[in-house]
Amino acid sequence: MQEFSKLDRRQFLGHSSAAGLSALYPGLLGKKNGKRPNILLIMSDEHNQRVAGCYGNTVVKTPNIDALAASGITFENHYCNSPLCVPSRSSFTAGKYASRVDVWDLSNELPRDDMPSIARSMNAAGYESFLCGKMHYEEGRRYGFTEVGGDFNRYPKDGLGKRMTPAELKDHTVLSQRFREFATRDDGSTVKHDLRVTAGAVDFLEHRKSDAPFFLLVGYLAPHFPLIVPEPFYAQYKDKVPAPHVPEGFVNTLPTNYKLERVGFHETDVPxxxxxxxxxxxxxxxxxxxxxxxxxxxxxxxxPELAENTIIIYTSDHGENMGEHSLWWKNSMYDQAARVPLVVSWPQRWKGGQRRKLASGHVDLVKTIVDLGGGQSGADWNGDSMLPWLDNAKHTWKDQACSEYYAKLIAHGFAMIRTGKWKYVYHGRPAENMATERQLFDMQADPEELSNLAAEPRYAALIAELHTRLEHEVGGSIDETEQRARKQLATGYPGKVVTRGGGEDGA
Structure with a gap:
């Protein structure tokens, strides 16, 4: 299969330092009036890429994100590092896949508070790195950021998590509390949280005086559940949102992991x-x-002067299933959960209205931000800088993204690779007496991911190649990583006692 030749991914784009890239591409950092650009990164939570006007949705109203796309570059196949808040954001912070920093679930934290991070790389390059809003850090840990706007990150971590077994597959008669919380009100916890985030970010930008360039990460919680929405924003969509397309009998074809999640998160038989x-x-x-x-x-x-010299980036930590594939929340590798919006806007350098269609990931975005600031990425970080690709749509790009999931309420950790038109997901063996489960989708012919091709013999060689590329990219055997995650989640962090809530994923 010519399109899957066994080229090492490093041949697509070398891991050059920012200095090396600047030598190859003069003026790459795009200083204006001798100043390096500020970088404003807005990261929402749980934004399904398909629910945005700039991604072709004609029902939803997202005029501000759409305006960024009109003035910038939109990435059509960009993926998070993990479809769950903490692994995704911690991986983004560290510039490495979640499995390389042992962040499996909401209960985990990065190995050390003083470890290299995106903020520390920017600080070393002469930036001042600020955080306003959610990054799901534990209290006392900021990884090089200075927090502004309030204390939004006080999440206790005990390192514990629970695996499930196929024997636990059964329907629940009581739906998750999350469904019972659906409402139109002005006082939802997501709304209250994000009003504070906006106030803090606005205050920072309106009173910024320092001449030093800033890297500001604005971390929103919306559109993450609880789905409690001010009435005027709901009313415009009443009876206008199409129903999910779930073919008859499709649930029976789901991998065991997803069947267990439906049970564990109490989302079976949603009216x-x-x-x-x-x-x-x-x-x-x-x-x-x-x-x-x-x-x-x-x-x-x-x-205006500040705005002209500020690169604006919009993305999300993961998506939302919204009932597609009979799944809710995140926790899957379907595009609704794993593919995220990414828009980069700086009219001083890049013409607006551009699209990039090849696959990319958050590990690449981390490298790109550091390169934008003229900083030095960690030598062992994953990902590749997209700066040359931003500058030139015809630049050779690897067209590859990977994502991982090792959190609770599954039988076996799973991982995904997207390249070209193919998406491959490896789920492992749900139990000793069960076979390995895999998914393969032709994303051109089947963008809704309803037809799993993995069992067809004609794709055996392709699956073997994709599996090799996936494990090479994430740095090891998925089965071995599962055993490490399973052991650590069972043990937790010795000596740390945390009062835990009602057992469901609250973030």
Missing amino acids: QETVKFGRELYYGLTSWMDNQVGQVLAALRKN
Whole structure:
């Protein structure tokens, strides 16, 4: 198969330092008036890429994100490092895949508070790195960021998590509390959290005086559940959001991991009226979040000189299943959960309205941000800088993204690789007496990922090649990584006692 020749991924794009890239591409850092650009990174939480106007959705209203796309570059196949808050954000912080820093679940933290991070790389390059909002850090840990706008990160971590077994597959008669919380009100916890984030970011931008360049990460919680939305934002979507397309009998074809998640998260047999209401609320909360983004951008543009010299990046930590494939929340490798929006805007350097269609990932975005600041990435970080690709749409790009999931309520950790038109997911063996489970999708012919091709003999060689590339990229055997994750989640962090909530994933 010619399109999957056994080329080492490093042949696609070398891991050059920022200095090396600058030598290859004069003016790469794009200084304006002798100043390096500020970088404003807005990271929402649980934003399904398909629920944005700039990604072709004609129902949802996201005018501020769409305006960024019109003035910038939109990445069509960009993936998170893990479809769960803590592994995704910790991996982003460290510049490495979650399995390389042993962050498996919400209960985990990075190995050391003083470890190299994106913020520390930017600080070393002469930037001041600030965090306003959620990054799901434990209290006392900021990894090189200075927090502004309030104390948003006080998450206790005990390192514990629970695996499930196929024997636990059974329907629950009681739905998750998350469904019972669906409502139209102004006082939802997500809304209250993000109003504070917006206020802090606006205050920072309106009162920024220092001549030093800044790297500001604005961490929103929306459109993450609870799906409690101010009425005006919900009303515009009532009876307008299409229902999920789940073919008859499709649930029976799901991998064991996803069947267990449906049971573990109490999301089996969700009433159709609840599905409809939840999807409408999600659209409303996405528009509400876009409005908050607009307020931050308006504050930046009050100072034209500051705005002209600020690169704006919008992305999310993972997506939301929204009832597609009979799944909710995140926790899967379907595009609804693993593929995320990414828009990069700086009209001073890049013409607006551009698209990039090849696959990329958050590990690449981390490298790109550090290179934008003229910083030095960690020698052992994953990913490749996308700067040459930003500058030139025809630049050779690896067209590859990987993501991992080793959290609770599954039988075996799983990992994904997307390259070209193919997406491959390895789930491992749910139990000793069960066979390995795999998924293979042709994303051109089957963008909804409803037809798993993995069992067809004609794809055996392709699957073997993709599996090799996946394990090479993440740095080891998925089965061995599963055993390490399983052991660590069972042991936790000795000596740390944390009062835990009702057992469901709250982030």
